[in-house]
Amino acid sequence: MQLDRQTDASITSLSAYSTEFRPSIWFPDNPVVGAKGTTSSPTSSLCRDVCQIIPVRTSTSGTTLTPAQPWNESKLSEPRREIRFQRQKRYVKKAKEVRQSLRYQVAELSALLDQLQRVQAFANAAVASKPALATWRAIAVRQKERRLESEAEQRKLRARVARQSELIHSMNELLQPSIAHSPVESSEVHSSSTTMLFKTLMQELNPLHALTDEVTADVEFKLSTLPMQFAMVRSWNEEMTFLESSHATIVPFGFDDTCRALSDALLTNPRGSICCDGILDTQGFKCRLDFSQELGGSVSLLKQSVTRRYIESDRVVFVSRMLTEGQGTFEGLYTNGVAWYVLRRPTDDSSMVLETYSRLMPVGLDVISKIDERGSEFMKALARADQDEVDSIIAMFERMLLDEIQSIL
Secondary structure, eight states: OHHHHHHHHHHHHHHHHHHHHHOOOOOOOSSOOOTTTSBBBTTHHHHHHHHHSSSSSETHHHHHHHHOOOOHHHHHHHHHHHHHHHHHHHHHHHHHHHHHHHHHHHHHHHHHHHHHHHHHHHHHHHHHHHHHHHHHHHHHHHHHHHHHHHHHHHHHHHHHHOOOHHHHHHHHHHHHHOOOOSSSHHHHHHHHHHHHHHHHEEEEEEEEEEEEHHHHOOOOBOOOOOOOOOOOOOETTTTTOOEEEEEEEEEOHHHHHHHHHHHHHHHHHHTSEETTTTTTTTTEEEEEOOOHHHHOOOEEEEEEEEEEEEOOOOOEEEEEEEEEEEEEETTTOEEEEEEEEEEEEOOOOOOOOEEEEEEEESSSEEEEEESHHHHHHHHHHHHHHHHHHHHHHHHHHHHHHHHHHHHHH
8 A cells, every 4th residue: 555655656746747847839840841951841930039038947946038949950951961962963974974975876977967968979970970871881791792702702713723733733743754664654654644634624624614604704805896806815813813815706707607617626636636536526635835946945835625515505615624734944834724715696786706715824833023034934935825726716717708708709
């Protein structure tokens, strides 16, 4: 019981003490902070004024007019200022990054714009010069095609020259007088080699006849001013690979008579020996042409040729394949030749024309050097041999003319 009384007395004393020292004015627990770190409550300033003048009960003896302590506003707003500072710092950093990124984008877009403008300008220029560009391109393509054709033709000619050179060298080895123990064996070897040579030449006649139109289409024949004029003047081609001659003349006689006379002139050779007789419209000859008296020294040519006649509906074609070998001073020099004689039938618009085209490919000559005296003499001998052929054609025309006069008389 005594303990209960003591407890009640203690509680009563504490209640009286708390009532005596209770403050007269209460402040809000959570004031609102403004933009500048001060309280934004409308009662904030009023509270400060009241705290300075209101009396505070300090003891039971009474009241004392003691001014209250001022409100410590800086201690409450310091964390908020720090937070605001960090936020502004992050904002400034982000703004700098955005500004730098925009500068990079401006530079890239400017470069892209310049590139697009250049491309557009080039396209406009191309459109403006399109006709000239198309013309230039067509010319370039045409020139390229011609160059490729010329190169292909040149390769074919070189391959043909190489094959003919090999043939000439092989024939030369067979034709050279061998060191034999008896003249009978030597003559047998000579006869067999000659037969082989003429067989080889005859095998080339049909392919050459097939090339008649292709060869003569690119030739500019020089038509003689008067009928029955015939000449053979050889000149080097552009590549300096062979000598060529082209000529055309008008024949005022009948086609059949001219064909028979031309066959007699080309398929007979009174100065040579017949080497392949018995083949229809084909004849081979072998003759030695001696020019020692005319050119001086031991100058002679061994000419071997095969000629075949091809009768067509509107023309007659004679194809000759020749191999000329130098002897004596000209030993080691050769010519590989081919000739086409085309006699065309007369028409209502044109007379009968005899066209002649021949090629000679020299072997062993220095065509570049101008001091090759032996080569120059060899060329003179070839020209003299060509003149003999021209004389035989002219003699044929003269005989035909005499026969025509006698038939009239």
